[in-house]
Amino acid sequence: MFRRAAVRIGVRVAVLCAVLVFAGAALVFGYVWWKATTGGGREVGDHHVLVSLDPVDLAVAAVVLGIAAILLAGAAATLIARRAALPLAESLRRQRNFVADASHELRTPLAVLHARVQQLDLLVGEDPRLRPVVTELREDSRILVDIVDDLLQTTAGTAGGEPPASLAETMVRVGGDLRVLAAERGVTLDVEPADALVTLPAVPLQRCLTALTDNAIGHTPAGGRVLLSATVNARWAAVRVTDQGAGIRGISPDRVFERFAHGPGADPAAGPTRSTHGIGLALVHDVVGRHGGTVAVERTGADGTTFLLRLPRAGTPGSGPAVTAGTR
Missing domain, CATH: 3.30.565.10 (Histidine kinase-like ATPase, C-terminal domain)
Structure with a gap:
């Protein structure tokens, strides 16, 4: 998916560059044609016209064309970047939703499991054979609940502030x-x-x-x-x-x-x-x-x-x- 997106971006940038080049060439040709057909040129032979271009006009035209090209390229690049980022944003949204949904669905059964383990802990009493296993089981269930809570906080952007x-x-x-x-x-x-x-x-x-x-x-x-x-x-x-x-x-x-x-x-x-x-x-x-x-x-x-x-x-x-x- 990302490789195809990169190819699409490359093609769009190439098309943009081609459009700018052809637009610049068309404007230059149009300017020369306008000078030749409005009395700005003189005939030097059959089918030949000599056009004189004012250096000041050329400088102004170059500046205007440059600014226009920069603005057009910036606008087009922004549009291309936004369209390219859409699949990434959608993928990130789905990932966060999945983590949040999975964590939320696990939270209740894990809380029930932890409560039942605590009940078992009370029922076992001080039985030397069962006490170590039940203690470890209670700790493991608590860790699972903490991990799910941590995932939910991270997904919601509320994680932080915990002690070292x-x-x-x-x-x-x-x-x-x-x-x-x-x-x-x-x-x-x-x-x-x-x-x-x-x-x-x-x-x-x-x-x-x-x-x-x-x-x-x-x-x-x-x-x-x-x-x-x-x-x-x-x-x-x-x-x-x-x-x-x-x-x-x-x-x-x-x-x-x-x-x-x-x-x-x-x-x-x-x-x-x-x-x-x-x-x-x-x-x-x-x-x-x-x-x-x-x-x-x-x-x-x-x-x-x-x-x-x-x-x-x-x-x-x-x-x-x-x-x-x-x-x-």
């Missing part, structure tokens, strides 16, 4: 949640947190770390290891997610954060993988960019891949929005 998040606490929470998935694949998940407050609120930060870590688990063969680690300096917190997969294959690392762009997947010898549509890393790219961070593929090869997430520390000046791209 503790990087260490969020990393530990993500590690605890995803160790279940890692264990199903026979993968070890280790977490080495760093204590810092970052500008991302807790819910978006957890979404980003979950997406990157889940991606790493999905590309690591059984018996491998995924490391979620962090280091900090005065201004930035650097979070690295390292896997022991086969590296990024079938796609350039510069494209891994594009929507629906992904490689051939994990090695089949590593066992079945979860379905992916190339959206998770794109969401990380968008969320981190909105909060002034960067995300990139730091290293990839046959021994694994490392994603680097750089987040501004809370309270540090000069952290503007910026994103580095890459995909898997």
Whole structure:
């Protein structure tokens, strides 16, 4: 769709240029013809007329033609740009409507689910066999409700004002949640947190770390290891997610954060993988960019891949929005 739109824009610009050239040539020819037929020229032979052109008139005509061409080109370019932007605006509108509709439809059943989990929590009491599982289930349902609320706020443009998040606490929470998935694949998940407050609120930060870590688990063969680690300096917190997969294959690392762009997947010898549509890393790219961070593929090869997430520390000046791209 975008390629066809680009071709249409190119054709329209070419037609505009041709119209301006022919219009200019027609005006010059008309001016010379007018001078020759109104006594401004003299005959120098059969079928030949010598026309004298005043330099001042030529200068004035050039200025007038130039201004007219600029105004016409500006008006035509504005019209072309507006028509070209219509499909993009419609696509963005549909995307926002879909996210808002999906989030709204999920909100009620998730609220009901969370309420039932709280009821279950009361019924279980202090049973040592069920208490840990129910506690984790209650926390997971709360996270789902928070994610849906965050999506609704982002779509409505009301997101913002949330307090900074503790990087260490969020990393530990993500590690605890995803160790279940890692264990199903026979993968070890280790977490080495760093204590810092970052500008991302807790819910978006957890979404980003979950997406990157889940991606790493999905590309690591059984018996491998995924490391979620962090280091900090005065201004930035650097979070690295390292896997022991086969590296990024079938796609350039510069494209891994594009929507629906992904490689051939994990090695089949590593066992079945979860379905992916190339959206998770794109969401990380968008969320981190909105909060002034960067995300990139730091290293990839046959021994694994490392994603680097750089987040501004809370309270540090000069952290503007910026994103580095890459995909898997």
